[in-house]
Structures are given as structure tokens and as C-alpha cells.
Amino acid sequence: MDIPLVDESTLTFLQLETNSDHHQHHKNSQ
Numbered sequence: 001m002d003i004p005l006v007d008e009s010t011l012t013f014l015q016l017e018t019n020s021d022h023h024q025h026h027k028n029s030q
Helices: 004-029
Strands: none
Touching: none
16 A cells, blocks of 8 residues: 555546446436
């Protein structure tokens, strides 16, 4: 844990990707 900046970036990216996936899934379901 010497580069928390990367960790934060990765976390944000993951959250964004997950949000997109969830949104797409919901839209596909409807």
C-alpha cells in the first residue's frame, strides 16, 4: 500500500463499471 492514489482510482473505476453494468442490466430487464 505505497500508492493509495492508484487504489482510489481503481476503486472509482470499479464503481463506475459496476454502476454501468447494473444500469445496463436494469434497462435490459425492462
